[in-house]
Amino acid sequence: MGRNQHKPNSPLEDIAPHIHRYWKQRKAILRLLNEYHIDKTKYGLGLTRFRQIHESLGLYRTRSQHHDINSIRPALLRLRAQYPKAGAREIVSLLFHEENMSVSRNMVTEYFSVFEPEFVKERRKNRLRRKRFWAAGVNDIWAVDQHDKLKYKFGLALHTGIDPFIGFTHWLKIWWTNSNPRLVLRYYLDEVEEQGYGPLVSQSDPGTENFGLANGHTLIRHFHDPSLRGTLQHRWMREKKNVMPEISWSQLRHRFTPGFEDILDIGVNNGWYDPDILLEALVFRWVLPHGVPNDMAEHPGDYGVLDFKIKVEQEAINMVCALYAPPDHEVFQLVPPDFHAIITQMYAEIGQPAVTRESCWNIYLQLLGKFCILDNLYNIPQDMDAEWGYALTMAREEHAKDIELIPNLQPLLGYYMGGVNNGEGLSKATVPFQHNLIWTTLNLDSEQSAQLDRMLDEDEPPVAQDNEDDTSEIFAWFSDDELAGNSEIDEW
Numbered sequence: 453m454g455r456n457q458h459k460p461n462s463p464l465e466d467i468a469p470h471i472h473r474y475w476k477q478r479k480a481i482l483r484l485l486n487e488y489h490i491d492k493t494k495y496g497l498g499l500t501r502f503r504q505i506h507e508s509l510g511l512y513r514t515r516s517q518h519h520d521i522n523s524i525r526p527a528l529l530r531l532r533a534q535y536p537k538a539g540a541r542e543i544v545s546l547l548f549h550e551e552n553m554s555v556s557r558n559m560v561t562e563y564f565s566v567f568e569p570e571f572v573k574e575r576r577k578n579r580l581r582r583k584r585f586w587a588a589g590v591n592d593i594w595a596v597d598q599h600d601k602l603k604y605k606f607g608l609a610l611h612t613g614i615d616p617f618i619g620f621t622h623w624l625k626i627w628w629t630n631s632n633p634r635l636v637l638r639y640y641l642d643e644v645e646e647q648g649y650g651p652l653v654s655q656s657d658p659g660t661e662n663f664g665l666a667n668g669h670t671l672i673r674h675f676h677d678p679s680l681r682g683t684l685q686h687r688w689m690r691e692k693k694n695v696m697p698e699i700s701w702s703q704l705r706h707r708f709t710p711g712f713e714d715i716l717d718i719g720v721n722n723g724w725y726d727p728d729i730l731l732e733a734l735v736f737r738w739v740l741p742h743g744v745p746n747d748m749a750e751h752p753g754d755y756g757v758l759d760f761k762i763k764v765e766q767e768a769i770n771m772v773c774a775l776y777a778p779p780d781h782e783v784f785q786l787v788p789p790d791f792h793a794i795i796t797q798m799y800a801e802i803g804q805p806a807v808t809r810e811s812c813w814n815i816y817l818q819l820l821g822k823f824c825i826l827d828n829l830y831n832i833p834q835d836m837d838a839e840w841g842y843a844l845t846m847a848r849e850e851h852a853k854d855i856e857l858i859p860n861l862q863p864l865l866g867y868y869m870g871g872v873n874n875g876e877g878l879s880k881a882t883v884p885f886q887h888n889l890i891w892t893t894l895n896l897d898s899e900q901s902a903q904l905d906r907m908l909d910e911d912e913p914p915v916a917q918d919n920e921d922d923t924s925e926i927f928a929w930f931s932d933d934e935l936a937g938n939s940e941i942d943e944w
Contacts, residue, residue, distance in 0.1 A: 459494065459495055459496035460494075460495055460496070461495060461496070461497055461501055461505075462485075462489075462490045462491070462494075462495040462497060464505065466489070467485055467489055467490065467497075467505075468509060470484070470485060470488075470489045471485070471505070471506070471509060471511070472509070472511075475511050481502075481506070482497065482499065482502045485497060485502075512554065513554060514554045514555060514556055517553065517554050517555070519553060519554075519555050519559065520559070521559060521562055521563040521566055521567070524547065524553060524555055524559070524560075524563060525563070525567065527547060527551040527553055528543070528547075528563060528567075530551075531543065531546050531547070531550065531551070532711075533711060533714075534711035534712065534715075534809065535710075535711050536710045536711050536714075537710055540557050540560045540561050540564065541557060543560045544556070544557050544560055547560075588617075588760065589617060589759060589760050590615060590617050590618055590620075590759040590760065590761070591615060591617075591649065591650075591651045591652065591759055591760045591761035591762075592617060592651065592652050592653065592760045593615070593616055593617070593651055593652070593653050593654075593655050593687075594613050594614070594615055594622060594640070594650070594651040594653075594654050594655065595613070595614050595615075595616050595654075595655040595656065595689075595697050596611070596612065596613045596614075596636065596639075596640070596654065596655070596656045596662065596665060596697065597611070597612060597656065597657060597697030598610065598611050598630040598631070598636075598661065599611070599612070599630070599704070600630070601709065602709070602712075602713070602716070603629075603630070604727075605716075605720070605727070606716050606720070606725075606727060606736075607628055607727035607733055607736065607737065608626055608628070608716075608740070609626070609627055609628060609629050609630035609631070610624070610625065610626050610630060610704075611623070611624075611625045611626075611627070611630045611635075611636065611639060612624045612625070612697055613639060613640060613643065614697055615651070622643045622647075623639050623642070623643055625639055627786075628737050628786070629783065630661070631661045632661065632783045632854065633660060633661050633662065633663045633664030633665070633776070633854055633855040634664055634776060634777045634778075634781055634783055634784075634854065634855070635777075635783045635784070636661055636662060636664055636665050637664035637665050637667075637668045637772070637776050637777045638773075638777045638784065640654065640665050640668065640669065641668065641769055641772060641773055641777060644672070644764050644769060645764075645766070645769050647761075648763060648764065649761035649762055649763050649764055650669065650672060650761065650762050650764050651669075651760070651761065651762065652673075652685070652760050652762060653669075653685055653686065653687055653864065654666065654669040654685070654686045654687070655686065655687040655688075655689055656686070656687075656688065656689065657688070657689055657690075658688045658689075658690065660854070660855075662686075663854075663855045663856065663857050664776045664777065664854075664855045665686065666684065666686035666857060667772075667775075667776060667855065667857060667858050668772040668775075668776055668777070669685055669686055670683075670684055670685045670686060670858065670861065671768070671771065671772050671775075671858075672762075672764055672768045672769070672772060673685040673762065675765070675767075675768040675771070676762060676763075676764070676765070676768065682860075682861060682862055683861060683862045683863075683864070684857075684858075684861040684862065684863050684864065685864070686864075687864050688863075715809055715812070715813075716740075718813055719736075719813050719816065724813065724816070724817060724820075725816070730840060731820065731823055731824075731827075732820060734787050734788075734791055734795075734840060735795065735816055735819050735820045735823065736816060737786055737787055738786065738787050738791075738792070738795050738819075739807060739812060739815055739816045739819065740807075740812060740816075776855060787840075788840050790840075791840055794823075794826075795819060795823075798819050798822045798823075799815075799819065801822070802815070802818050802819070802822075
């Protein structure tokens with residue numbers, strides 16, 4: 453990095469948040485600061501001064517931290533309790549984000565060979581199943597999916613929304629249900645409202661829980677582009693074809709769920725918690741967790757990709773929200789309001805302790821005990837008990853008829869998995885294309901489409917080959933760590 457031409461440095465309070473953010477993302481901090489966050493007409497920042505600022509913020513590089521396999525062992529033991537199956541790459545990231553330790557992958561691999569040799573053997577037995585997925589660019593598609601593995605045993609329902617082109621997670625939510633179409637739509641609307649834009653096309657598995665999203669996204673697209681009226685701007689993917697969310701859940705089950713489930717099992721195995729008992733379910737809901745690669749999402753042009761985001765007006769969001777996701781609907785309440793008022797007071801009485809992995813069950817038992825005492829002394833009114841009970845039964849319902857799909861809409865064509873040209877793909881469409889590392893825009897007729905196919909054959913290696921370097925700009929590749937029966941590559 454060159455000299456700063458003797459200009460004053462940018463105020464630390466202006467750039468420190470960006471330094472911390474890029475540090476956590478392990479990006480080229482100085483380059484990104486100079487490109488996006490420093491007014492070069494007023495300020496400059498050279499390498500020497502940047503290093504001084506970096507260390508003054510307590511951000512030390514791997515070599516400066518001087519770790520070895522023995523110094524990282526206490527942190528690894530803590531992490532193993534929560535992430536018992538995390539591999540070397542994940543452990544490096546977990547050490548960095550949760551323990552503020554910067555270590556190399558080689559050091560973690562050496563640690564495994566010394567302290568966890570059986571784990572290494574187990575990992576090597578796994579075979580990867582590769583899947584290839586087409587998307588035209590950033591915000592071409594947002595794919596959503598639900599995860600029920602913790603829902604029926606613990607009452608925790610997960611939901612995610614992902615941009616599959618860059619693997620960017622727009623949301624990962626945990627609530628007491630994920631089957632209510634109003635809730636699923638609200639996740640989408642909250643993200644659109646926060647970002648100010650949405651995708652060309654939304655995508656999900658078939659299911660009534662996604663009817664609200666399909667209707668809401670379609671109406672937003674119609675609002676901004678009247679030429680789309682009469683078409684459904686949502687794509688239904690049959691089982692196992694909604695690739696990116698499925699892989700995300702696979703990674704979650706493999707790396708995070710085992711340790712997290714061990715914590716939850718403490719309450720179940722000790723008889724402290726039964727999700728079918730009203731009072732225990734509501735206290736658990738209140739105490740336990742709820743709510744919850746960014747560079748490319750923020751600056752797609754820097755990576756040679758196109759951004760298809762659709763700017764969304766607040767009027768469109770308000771219209772869809774009023775129709776399908778009114779904010780006063782019961783599904784958006786963590787617990788009933790009366791219950792919330794009582795338990796908030798009880799939480800204050802026990803000193804409002806922080807809820808952590810180690811303290812969560814102790815806090816739960818203290819609050820549950822207070823409710824039991826309250827019930828024994830005053831008897832919780834029957835009408836209030838019935839009102840609270842509705843929150844529990846609503847969590848079990850699938851809401852199959854809660855929202856109906858807008859009728860008589862023409863579906864998107866099935867052979868193209870994106871929203872370009874209204875889902876019609878390449879025929880006479882204006883699409884991005886990369887050949888010999890140069891991005892261009894092509895207006896394609898049938899002859900040009902055939903030519904594009906020939907060029908793709910040149911740039912893309914045969915499916916059976918292992919070399920995938922040349923496809924990185926055209927296809928997004930994902931790996932599923934679950935054991936596969938064969939090593940075929942599935943293409944959709």
